[in-house]
Amino acid sequence: MYQNSNNIIFLFENSEQYSLSYVKKGLGELYEIFLENNYLSLSNDAVRFSYTGIAANRTNLFCILPKYLKGWLNSDIEYINQAKQLIKALKVYQNNIDLDIPDAELINYSSHSINSEIALADFILNDYLQNGLWSFIQKNIVNNSENEILWDYTIENTYPIVSKFPYYFDTYSNENLLLTNNIISKIHNWAINYCNNKYSDLLDIYIDIVDEQLLFLEDIGEKSFLLNAIDKELRITFNDRNISLLKALSELINASGQYGENTYTLYGKNKFEHVWEAAVSFCFKNQYHTFKKHLSPPIWANNSGSIVSEKHTVKPDVIRWIVDGNKSTILIVDAKYYLFRFDDINKKAENNPGVGDIIKQYFYEFILSRNTSSADWLKFPTEYINMLVFPGMNIGGTMEIIGSVSIESSIKTKPIINVYINPNILFNSYIVGKIFANDVILSIVTRVSLLNK
Template identity: 30%
Template sequence: MKKMISKFVREQKRYSQNELRNIFELKSDEVDGFIKNLKAFGVLKSVKNNSEQKELSNLIDEDIEISEIESENDAYLYVFTYVGVITVGTRIIKCYPKYLIKADKPLDEMKQVLKVLTKYGSKEQIVNLYNGNGDNKSFNILAVILFLINDYYEYGVYNNTEDIIEINGEGEILWDKTINDSFALISNNRPYYMELYTEKTVDDEYDFFKRLHECILTNCSKQLAKSELLDLFDIPPIELSEENIGDFGDRDYVLYRLQSELNIQFNTRKQILIKTLYAYVAHERTLEDTYGISMYGTNSFNLVWEKVCAEVFSNKLNTPIGQLDLPVELGEGYKSNIRLIDIIEKPLWVGFDDESSIFKKNAKDTLTPDLISVFRNKETTQFIIFDAKYYNIQLEKGKELRNYPGIGDVTKQYLYQLAYKKFIDDYKIDTVKNCFLMPTQGRDIVKKGIVKMQILSNLGLQDIQIRLLPAKMMYEKYLARKIINIGILEL
């Protein structure tokens, strides 16, 4: 039995080649292949090995170095740009978010993060079977296993039904068959039937596809258990079958049966399930295979953080203004069905033709805030412009400012207020607040400070406040679909 090596690494942390070799117990001749595989799938980047890089927690494009020769090369450090789980043969890489600085093995935090990732991607109905092209090497077995297990806990085992005819059963009476096939007693010129034919629909317990589904689910559960991933994904073990896939026939026969079932199945959920079972059987892969990579997670955890903040703070950006709790009624020039996002002006392009006349074209895109909240506190109304920023900011007395949003992020936040100035004035909104929201490992909300540009503050625009939010609390609310009272931010 192959030894499974399961290790935690932190997103955006810099690792030397020797550190990777020691962490994952790699032999000297395995290091190059390990690094190149991870880089090929975009989950590992290389940067210059210098003191400046070691201090950073955020990776930017210009930091990335491409190096063909990795062996015994101390000129580079390696950075995981992924949050989630990666399997590389017998090695399990658990990449936790970069804000978890004070933990080397954050099991509980990682369990919660994976639940957030599952909910974040739950609206996507297509299984990510492949990491890029469709060859066997890039087949994403981990994504398939997790899809099958999550589908089972939501919908149960695949089932086909059969209709059974009974005598004097509890199902629907088949009058045509009863009249034609049974004897009637006549009393007062009325027929009375002592035996009624009835029909009921039952699950076929011996159905080929039900048994195959149970077999594959059991197999998937065993693979996760062997890889020490059942606990990480907080999944109960599944023991539904003692059969092996080989008991159902050779692979071509099983695939033929699955394809035949797909051709007559019109239920969307069952179609997706059959396709996934087909892919599982067709590729004959296990998590511990020595080739290929499987992944479950994201290279863009910043988008996950934005989604969490938007839901927890009740984003009103796409809410019709007629549904907002405003101090005064809607005035002229505002229709109740337009949204806050629609109010922001789009750039107007003016062109000159050959006859010295002009023509105008509106751009399709414009400024788009992450989220906006309209908060009523007694008699006061606040218009709050939030921007969810996935940064580990270093804003400490006696230390250099590091890992902070760039000038473009700061200026856009001021521009958002300018974009809504007329709306805010027209509806007599009392105060406007600007705020960056950043995750923290701590338990309390931290008033971290402000960022300002005097030339824009002189225009009457609000300085941008910075709040560090406990990620654990935010995820709990997000998973429970609960809203946080914005008053606790004390803006």
């Protein structure tokens, strides 16, 4: 556990046990939510988290970081930078969820609102940077301005001096007055300051305090009064930006617990391996959907053959066909969110995948290389490279080969290569939408080819 200077409490998913009494006290009402949803596991008087992301109640803000970071962070800035990366990665994942994967959804809600508080803060702060403080234009009719004269109104409401032509000393015009001090502006003012104070570090958004004299929601009015004011404004507003902002302000009032309610908010993932797999799939430029037709599904038939059913259950994390000059390579990658390592002292592998994962990779290779397939790569001499990729913080570049795994059999098979990927490089690439450069992929392919000879 680590608490930074802004009182954000940092924990680690799965890799460390925490005191049950401390966790129950810190999480408060969140403890039962975590327990009910299997976001933590109990062992005697200790707790492990199986949730990665943000969790907050009225008094505490927790950031539960990925397990591979345990033991690698030492300062406020390192913890904050990893939290920023985590939140940005979760945002990208949220916008690209693969709905075919069970339990793929991101956890994003609050006890009293649809969205999590940090998601609302992200929207409100970015909206403020783009559009400024809430304001509205009040249309007034004023006299003797330089604007275009309202002749019908002027004639009906004033008396002219009549000579050869009528002459009006007083004329009326429309004037638009920009108001920034109404009730909605005050709520918006509070929301910006509240979100900025609580979440700016984690969201990597920094703005100046809008009004130091107005930091508490109670200063503006009672909760029901403020929500009614927002609802009233929503009924007469047709601008898309204003509608979105008003709804976000209403949710934030409910989510923040500023009126003494016991509130909580969650933004994260209970199976972070899905985020790891999504990042690996993107950065390796996964071509699964292009080549899915070459992965024959299991076919189920009854004795008479009157019922024949097939279901696509064969899905590698990454299939990539690479053609480099005269060389053709099929890359088959399994993204493993394991803290895998070789123990040099005890001479054994630790936290390694089970035999089922190894057999599965060999099976993928078997299907993709069979002669009955119509795949284009069968027209060329093609090498099949099988890889398991794990998070590895202790490497200098993007990827590093750390060994292999194989199964002895009468069938001639090549080892499956174990590779560390630097998670910082992986997630930074995933966040900015940049796949791994060809030379990075080709470099690892070349090294694996040499090992297989």
